[in-house]
Amino acid sequence: MTADGASVAYDRFVPGNGDHRGQGRHKYDPGAYGRGIAEDYDRLYRSIVDTEAAVDRLIALAGGGPVLEMGIGTGRLALPMHRRGLEVAGIEGSTEMVEVLRRKPGGEQVKVVVGDFADTRVPGDFSLVVLALHTIFGLPTPERQICCFANAARHLGRGGRFVVEARVVHxxxxxxxxxxxxxxxxxxxxxxxxxxxxxxxxxxxxxxxxxxxxxxxxxxxxSNQYTTPRELDLMARMAGLLLAARWSDWEGGAFTGSSRRHVSVYEAMPDP
CATH class of the missing domain: 2.20.25.570 (N-terminal domain of TfIIb)
Structure with a gap:
């Protein structure tokens, strides 16, 4: 929906038809969010209380291997992981967000590719791919979210994991x-x-x-395209991934019917 309540139209996704990022009346721009908030982002969101717990959990899940963060932003998660010895790369839609990251200590050492994380490829295989803070919902259609899961799966090395953090709507x-x-x-x-x-x-x-x-x-x-946890699980299966764990927070709290968000860990399906 637009700010005035009008519906937003996107073209139907057809696999293999070239550019399918939403060519209706409102074309999807992966850099729009960051472009409008990059310089203020760290000040506005300095109160996110569980960043340290998220970094600890991600480091444990990575097992010492390389990490790819989709929607790396200004480096809230990536830079602490880099400082603690992990090789970290990222995909970011906004050059403005990347410029803020680059100005921070260690920011120049984190490889970032600018593009839509639903299909942008970063060279190499990764032990962990991360998509945090409800960023999956920024993709404009379920079809683009399906593409994102497939892209994450393509980046995973043997035994790799894809972690998604997202809110739960009640x-x-x-x-x-x-x-x-x-x-x-x-x-x-x-x-x-x-x-x-x-x-x-x-x-x-x-x-x-x-x-x-x-x-x-x-x-x-x-605008966001909300997707339920079970719908995300189906998208994962379409990409050859299975749910391995789901928590209500980064500290591993139990996920229940009243949980307000989820941290979901996906792994490759076992060979038949």
Whole structure:
């Protein structure tokens, strides 16, 4: 949906038809989100509380092997993993986000390919491919999400794993298809998130409103294509991957019907 509630049209995906990234009235731009928020991203999202736990978990899952992060952004996860001795590469849709990463200590040593992580290829095989913080939903259609799983599988070496972190939508979160919640709050800042959700198409329009002491109001808006955990599992199977573990957080909490997000680990199907 657009900001005014109008539906967004994307072309039907046909395998092998060339450019299939959404050529309807609103063409998908993988760099749009980062382009609008790159310079403010680290300040706005410094309150993400479980980054250290995520890094610890990812290092354990990598087993010392190379890591590829899809949607690497400004390096929130990649740079700590690099500092702790892992070889890390990334795919990022926005050159602006990559420029911010490059300015940080160690940023020049992380190889990043700019492109759509649904089909951009990075040379080499990886022990771990990571897609964190609900980024899977940024792809505009289920078909593009299927492509993403296939792309992740292509990057995995023998015994490799694909890890997806994503939120879980509950019907009770919405009243007449809309919800407002606060998140990432601190002593001098808070983010309000306004969401409009269509349960039929599972399209979601999100506006994040950032309020900080002494700063002007900052808002960024974007569309998401929500996918349930079970739908993601089916996409994984289509790519030759099976669910190996699912937690409610990076510390390994049990995933239940009331969980608000999931961390899912996929591995290659065993040979027949």
């Amino acid at each position: 019907a009770s979160d919405f009243v007449d298809g809309q919800a407002v919640q606060s998140r990432f709050s601190g002593e001098d800042h808070v983010e309000l998130q306004v969401q409009r959700f269509d349960p039929v198409s599972q399209r979601m329009r999100v506006s994040n409103i950032h309020l900080a002491d002494g700063r002007p109001v900052r808002m960024n808006s974007f």
